[in-house]
Amino acid sequence: MSEPILLELVERDDAGNVTSTYIESTSSESKSRVDIVLPAESKGRVQRLMDVFLPAGYPQSVTEDYIQYQIYDSLQAFSSSIAGMLSSRAVLEGVGVGDASASPTAALLLSVLQESMGRVATILFAHRLGTSLEPECKMYRLAADIFNDTAMVLDCLSPAFPKVARVIILSLSSILRSLCGVCAGSSKASLSAHFAKRGNLGELNAKDSSQETVISLFGMLAGTVVVSWVSTPFATWSTLIALLSIHLATNYAAVKSVSMRCLNRQRANLVLSNLLQSGHISTPAEVSQKERIFEKDGVLRWTDDGIIGHCSVGVSMAVLLNSMDRARQRASSLGLQTTRISDLMQMYGERGYVLWKGQESATVVVVLKRGCSPRDQLQAWAQALLLARRDRTRLSDQKAADGVADDRLSELRWTLDEAARLFEKYEAELINVGWDLDVAALEVRPGHRIEVGVGQ
Incomplete structure (x- = not known):
């Protein structure tokens, strides 16, 4: 008759391999004893040699x-x-x-x-x-x-x-x-x-x-x-x-072979354009097979159309004002409504960034606010993709070629809302497939931050 087992403890190494098993059992005289059972197979010489060069728990x-x-x-x-x-x-x-x-x-x-x-x-x-x-x-x-x-x-x-x-x-x-x-x-x-x-x-x-x-x-x-x-x-x-x-x-x-989990500019293009176009959530492994090792600086790429524009994240406020000034001059010459900086700031409100793109410009500029989070930057990139895509589609329309233009502020508001809805819907799923959204990897130059105040 086998002795009843009171307790069994299994000891494993960092890699999860069983190294020893401790069994406490009782005898007929109600005395307990602990037996140590070693695994039948132990590491060979080659494996022990490899352990010297591989991280513990590999x-x-x-x-x-x-x-x-x-x-x-x-x-x-x-x-x-x-x-x-x-x-x-x-x-x-x-x-x-x-x-x-x-x-x-x-x-x-x-x-x-x-x-x-x-x-x-x-x-x-x-x-x-x-x-x-x-x-x-x-x-x-x-x-x-x-x-x-x-x-x-x-x-x-x-x-x-x-x-x-x-x-x-x-x-x-x-x-x-x-x-x-x-x-x-x-x-x-x-x-x-x-x-x-x-x-x-x-x-x-x-x-x-x-x-x-x-x-x-x-x-x-x-x-x-x-x-x-x-x-x-x-x-x-x-x-x-x-x-x-x-x-x-x-x-x-x-x-x-490396599948990075943070979204830099190129990986953000691949992941976000797929989301915006088909709702498909690309995994880090899928993106690593598609991304280029050498990519053009700051390009916005859409899944099917290739390069649709450029985006600069963390620029000085002077860059945004210069871009708005050029757009204002063009709008005035066409008799269109111009956008004021105060209207732009009011629209972005509590957002961690301010984004602008003139209709004649191929470059989206993003000014970051103080305290801007990595997710704010990703949302800004998603909005930049939407805006560049929308402008690219408009340029293929003959009416746009004839000088008919929509209100820029309305375009910005629509793309801002779409980008916010995108993250509200897919943020949890992006994290579940392995993406780390808390790493800021879109800003590749020493950037600037602004604080928005209200005049007296």
Whole structure:
């Protein structure tokens, strides 16, 4: 007769695997005992080795696209390590290694010049494009490797030029590498935050560093064989082009595999235009397959019609007033009613933004109010899509071509109400399919905010 079980405790690791089972049972003398039952199958050596390089709790602790991205990322790092050794050899030849007439002082000064120009470029680039690095992290992740590969090509070209031209080429190469560092570092931080599901960002970055260390080590070992066998110019360039092609192809595949959950400008175009046209709610995975890695700045795209206009979010109030002034001059010449800024402010009331688009303009301008939320920005983008679409349709009408125009304020009010109804209806469903509406990813330049006051 089996002993009655009083309690059973199952212990699992971070990944959900059973590590031990604790069973408390009673004997015939009413005494209790605890038995420990180990799982029949334990982790093999390969799995234990993989645990060293994968985040704790994998795969539950990371997003589904993590492993695919890491595989491609490892392949690109491996090919980049070998290509980097070829370019380093060319740089050493360029600074005079093996040349008895070369001066160590000249090589040192060249190194100082390269470092100085690279650091200045880092500061300027971070100031100019720092705001756009997170919203467009996939684009800048690929751009970083394009910069890096271009720098390698310049390094390999440098020995063929005179010393003065060589200094310029190597300095330009240093600048490109610095741009690569800014883009890669910032985009990697955004991608890591996307992959981490359990607040394990620090550990994920640490494991990613371990992966890069091992891949770079293997790359250097393979590179020592390659550089010893490849010595002629033709063989060097053939090998370099092949490695850089693999590098860029695997990088493209890596960023393409990532399904970001925040709505930047391009993803907002895809999701919102589908909603407005058919009511279909696109998932992050569906959008990742359709989005371009390099997209034109600030374009408004409709599902079927392509580019229907442009939108600038977070502009200065002066930009909006200039656009209204041009529209006012056109309306006066046609004998139409003009829109006052006070009417515009009254219409938007408690909204977190103010939007304007002249009928003759292809650009929608959005001024953000102080305290504007990410959802206010998304609603502004939805209204911009509606307004640009409506104006595009009107332009195809012969009456519009003849100069007949509707009241702009009425158009703005209608699109404002439609955008508000859209979010009221679909906001919960967008969140349910995986979109994070609390991340502001539409503003890619340092923006301005206004406060609306009432005159006495």
